[in-house]
Structures are given as C-alpha cells and as structure tokens.
Amino acid sequence: MNDQQQKYHREFNRTYFAPGTANRERRRELDRATHARNRQGILDMYGRRCSKCGFDSDVRALQLDHKGSKPWETHRYARSGGTLYVVILNGTLPKELFQILCANCNTIKRLSTLEERSTPKNTIL
Numbered sequence: 001m002n003d004q005q006q007k008y009h010r011e012f013n014r015t016y017f018a019p020g021t022a023n024r025e026r027r028r029e030l031d032r033a034t035h036a037r038n039r040q041g042i043l044d045m046y047g048r049r050c051s052k053c054g055f056d057s058d059v060r061a062l063q064l065d066h067k068g069s070k071p072w073e074t075h076r077y078a079r080s081g082g083t084l085y086v087v088i089l090n091g092t093l094p095k096e097l098f099q100i101l102c103a104n105c106n107t108i109k110r111l112s113t114l115e116e117r118s119t120p121k122n123t124i125l
C-alpha cells in the first residue's frame, strides 16, 4: 500500500467508523464476537481446565499463560491477547509454548517469577 492509499484508508476509517455512528457499533459487535469465538477456540484447543491444579468450574477464570515466562519472545507475532489467540489458532506459534492456567495459579506463578528475579529489598510479601 503506497502513502496515498494509506492516507485514503486512514481517512475512510476515521469517518466511516466515527464514534457514535452505527458503523462503529457494528464494528465493535463484530470485534467482540470474533474475540469470543477465538477464545472459545483456544479453550477447546487446550482443554477447559487449569493445567496445574485442574480447576474447570468456570472458564472465565481460565487464562492463557506463556510457559517459560518469556512473553516478550512472542510479541513480534502478537502484541495483544486477541492477536495471540489468532497466531496460536492458525499455527504461526506452536501450541506448546502456552498453557491454560486458572487465575490463582497464573498469579502465583507470576509472583513467584517476580520473587526469583527481585533483589531482597524488592521482594513481594
């Protein structure tokens, strides 16, 4: 796309999807539906349970976790959770780099990783 085309598309999107318009609302509904569908796809792919403790009673508490705690390594493929779902579902990133954890296990893992990296004065109690 050349500069002129890019300028045209930017202006089109700015006006066509302007705040308060029906197009904007429709776009948001479609984006939400796509995100929900991709999340369901991810949950189906990994199984709808925490891979550490087995929690499975409410999928809202399940989170996609980067195994090995190096999320920045995948950031060149996906800069948001939504695009991360897509690149896992389409096979761009191998499924084995991630796991499903419940919110408790994910928080405990995150805090443990921080504790390992922090100096004693920064330790989280």
Ligand SMILES: [Zn+2]
Binding pocket: 050, 051, 052, 053, 054, 055, 101, 102, 103, 104, 105, 106
């Ligand atoms: Zn868990």
